[in-house]
Amino acid sequence: MAEIELVGDDDGVVVVGDRSAIGRFLDHAGLVTWAREFDLGKLRTVTKTGAAVLGAASGVVEQSAMYLKLTPESAKRLQDAGGLMKTRTKGISHAMLGETGRTSLKWLQVEDGPASMLANPAVFSGVGGLMSQFAQQAEAQELRALLVSIDEKLDDVRRTQRDAVLARMKRAGEAIEEARTLGENGGDPRTLWEKVSGEASTILDVQEDALLALRALADKIDGQRKTGELKKVTRKVEREVTVQLAILARCFELQDEFRVVELDHVLSTAPENFEGHRRGLVAAREKRRAGVLEHTTRLMARMDAAGGIANENIILHARAARSVVASLNSLAEIVDGFHAPLGIESDRYVLSATPWQVAFLDPQQRRTAAKEAGRRALVGVGVIGAIALPAVATLSKNASKPRV
Numbered sequence: 577m578a579e580i581e582l583v584g585d586d587d588g589v590v591v592v593g594d595r596s597a598i599g600r601f602l603d604h605a606g607l608v609t610w611a612r613e614f615d616l617g618k619l620r621t622v623t624k625t626g627a628a629v630l631g632a633a634s635g636v637v638e639q640s641a642m643y644l645k646l647t648p649e650s651a652k653r654l655q656d657a658g659g660l661m662k663t664r665t666k667g668i669s670h671a672m673l674g675e676t677g678r679t680s681l682k683w684l685q686v687e688d689g690p691a692s693m694l695a696n697p698a699v700f701s702g703v704g705g706l707m708s709q710f711a712q713q714a715e716a717q718e719l720r721a722l723l724v725s726i727d728e729k730l731d732d733v734r735r736t737q738r739d740a741v742l743a744r745m746k747r748a749g750e751a752i753e754e755a756r757t758l759g760e761n762g763g764d765p766r767t768l769w770e771k772v773s774g775e776a777s778t779i780l781d782v783q784e785d786a787l788l789a790l791r792a793l794a795d796k797i798d799g800q801r802k803t804g805e806l807k808k809v810t811r812k813v814e815r816e817v818t819v820q821l822a823i824l825a826r827c828f829e830l831q832d833e834f835r836v837v838e839l840d841h842v843l844s845t846a847p848e849n850f851e852g853h854r855r856g857l858v859a860a861r862e863k864r865r866a867g868v869l870e871h872t873t874r875l876m877a878r879m880d881a882a883g884g885i886a887n888e889n890i891i892l893h894a895r896a897a898r899s900v901v902a903s904l905n906s907l908a909e910i911v912d913g914f915h916a917p918l919g920i921e922s923d924r925y926v927l928s929a930t931p932w933q934v935a936f937l938d939p940q941q942r943r944t945a946a947k948e949a950g951r952r953a954l955v956g957v958g959v960i961g962a963i964a965l966p967a968v969a970t971l972s973k974n975a976s977k978p979r980v
Contacts, residue, residue, distance in 0.1 A: 578593070578594060578596075578597040578600070578674070578675040579593060579597070579672060579673065579674050579675070580592065580593035580594075580597050580598055580601055580672070580673050580683075581593060581670070581671070581672050581673075582654075582658075582660055582670065582671040582672075582673065583668065583669070583670055583700070583703050583704065583707065584646070584654075584660045584668070584669045584670070585667055585668055585669070585704060585707055585708070585711075585858070586646070586667065586858060586862075587645065587646060587707070587708075587711040587858075587919065588643055588644055588645045588646050588707060588710075588711055588714075589643070589644045589646065589654060589660070590614050590641050590642070590643050590644075590703060590706075590707055591611075591641065591642045591643075591644065592616070592639050592640070592641045592703075593639055593640065594639065594640065595640040597675065598640055598641075598642055600675065601657070601673065601675075601683055602642065604657065604683060605653050605654065605656070605657035605683075606653055607644055607650060607653055607654070607657075610644045610645060610647075610650045611642040611643070611644055612642065612643045612644075612645075612714070613641075613642065613643070614641040614642055614643040614706075614710060615641075615706075616639065616641050616703075616706070618706055619699065619702050619703065619706060643707070643710055643714075645711075645714065645919075646919070647919075647921070648921055657673075657683060658671055658673050658683055659671065663700070665700060665701055665704060665851065666855055667704075667855055667858060668700070668701075668704045670700075701850070701851050704851070704854065705839065705843070705850055705851070705854050708839060708854045708857060708858065709835075709836050709839050709840075712832040712833070712835045712836050712839075712857075713832065713833070713836055715828070715829075715832050715917050715918070716828075716829045716832035716833050718916070718917035719825045719826075719828055719829040719832070719917050720829055722825050722913060722914065722916075722917060723822060723825050723826060723829070725913065726818060726821065726822045726825065726910070726913075727822070729818055729910070730818060730819065730822070731815075734815060734816075734818070734819045737819055738819045738822050738823060741782060741785075741786075741823050742782075742823060742826055744778065744781075744782055745778055745779055745782055745826065745827070745830065747775070747778070748772075748775035748778045748779055748830060749826075749830055751771050751772050751775055752772050752775065752830055752833045752834055752837065753833075754771060755768040755769075755771045755772050755837045756833055756836070756837070759836070759837060759840060764844075765837075765840040765841050765843065765844040765845075766841065766844055766845065768837050768840065768841070769837060769838070769840075769841035772834055772837050775834070776831075776834060779827050779830050779831055779834070782823065782827055783824060783827040783828075783831075786820045786823040786824045786827065787824070787867065787868075787871050789816075789820045790817065790820050790871045790872070790875055791871060791874070793813045793816055793817055793820070793875065794813075794871075794874050794875040794877075794878045795878075796809055796812075796813060797809055797810065797813060797878040797879060797881070797882050798878050798881075800882065800885075801885060803885065803886050803889045803892075803893035803896045803897055803900065804893065804896050806882045806885060806886060806896070806900050807886075807896040807899045807900055807903075809882075810879065810882055810899075810900050810903040810904065810907075811899065811903055813875075813879070813903070813907070814903045814906055814907045814910075817875065817907055817910065817911075818907075818910055821910060821911070821914045824868070824914070825914060825917075828864070828917075828918070831864075835857055838853075838857075839853070839854065839857070865918050865919065865920060868915075868918065868920075869915075869920055872911050872914070872915070875907075875911070876907070876908060876911060876924075879903075879904045879907055879908070880904070880927075882900055882904065883900060883901050883904045883927050885900075886900035886901060886929070887901070887927075887929060887930050888940070888941065888944055889941075889944060889945070889948075890929070890930050890931075890932055890935035890941060891932065891935050891936055891941050891942065891944075891945040892945045892948060892949065894929075894932050894935075897929055897930075898929045901927050901928070901929040902929075904927055905926055905927055908924055908926075912924065
C-alpha cells in the first residue's frame with residue numbers, strides 16, 4: 577500500500593513520499609494547482625549530527641516532496657482528504673495516509689510506522705525548520721511579483737517618491753541579496769549573518785514610517801462630508817496609498833529574506849535553540865500581519881464610509897459620486913493584492929454607484945438633495961419630479977440597489 581506523510585504548520589503543508597503516490601494524492605484532493613516543489617536536500621544540515629539521525633535524514637531526503645500554501649480553500653480540501661493531527665512539536669501537525677487502492681483512489685489515516693518522520697524528533701523538527709524558511713522565501717517571491725504590478729500603477733512623480741524612500745534601504749537590500757546568493761551556493765552561515773545582522777533596524781524604520789503614512793492618509797478622509805471634497809481626497813489617497821504599499825511590500829520582502837539567513841545562522845551556531853527560534857519567527861510574522869491588517873482595515877473603513885456618503889448624494893453629485901466609488905474599488909483591489917502574499921484573505925464586495933434614476937426614486941435621496949439645495953431648489957425638483965417620475969419609474973422598474 578502506497579503511503580505518504582503530511583507535515584504542516586500555520587503557513588503550509590509538505591507532502592512527502594514516493595513521487596507517483598504524491599501525484600495521485602494531490603490529484604485526488606484537487607490540490608495540484610497549489611503544489612510546489614520542496615527541496616529536502618538541506619535536511620542533512622538542518623538535523624543534528626549523529627549516525628542514527630543522519631541515517632534517518634538520508635532516508636527522508638531520498639523521497640520526493642511537494643509544498644502546499646495554506647489558503648481557506650486548500651486547507652478545507654486537505655481536511656476533506658484526511659486532515660492533520662497536532663504533535664508534540666508546537667505549531668507542527670502531522671498525518672500519515674495510506675492509499676486503499678488504485679481504482680478507488682481513497683486515502684485513509686494509517687498508523688505511523690517505523691519509517692515515519694515522527695519516529696525521529698530531530699528529523700521531524702528539521703522538516704519544520706525547512707518549511708519556515710520555504711514559507712519566507714515563497715512570500716518574498718510573491719512580494720517581488722507584487723512590486724512589479726504596483727510599479728505599473730505609479731506615475732513618474734510617485735515612482736520617484738517611492739524610490740527616494742526605498743533608497744534608505746539600498747545598503748540593506750544589497751547585503752541581503754549578496755547573502756542570499758552566497759547561501760544558495762553553499763556559503764558559510766556565520767559569514768552571511770555578519771553581512772546582514774545590522775540591517776534589520778533600517779528596514780523596521782522604513783516600515784514604521786510607511787504604516788504611519790497609511791494612518792495619516794486614513795485621517796484625511798475622516799470627517800469629510802461633501803461629495804465634491806471626497807472626490808478630490810479619495811483620488812489623492814488612492815495614489816498615495818499605492819506608494820506606501822509598494823514601500824511596505826519591499827520592506828516585507830527584505831524581512832523575509834533576512835529571516836532565511838537568520839535561521840541558517842541559528843542552525844549553525846545554536847542548533848539546540850533552532851526550534852524555539854523558528855516558533856518565535858512564526859509569532860513575529862503573525863504580529864506583522866496583524867499590524868498591517870489593523871492599518872489597512874482602518875483605511876478601508878474610512879473609504880467605505882466615503883463611498884456610503886457618495887452613494888447618498890447621487891441626485892446632485894452623480895459624477896463626483898461615481899469618481900469616489902471608482903477610487904474606493906481601485907484602492908480595494910490594490911490592498912487585496914498586497915494582502916494576498918501575506919496570507920490575508922479578502923471578503924469585500926465591489927461597490928456600485930447607485931444609478932441616478934434609482935436614487936431619484938429614493939425619498940431619502942430626494943430629502944438629502946433638497947436639504948443641500950435649499951427650499952428654492954426643492955420646488956424645482958418637485959416640479960421636475962412630477963413630470964419625470966412616471967418615465968423614471970418605467971426605466972427603473974427592474975432596478976435593484978447594489979450591495980454596499
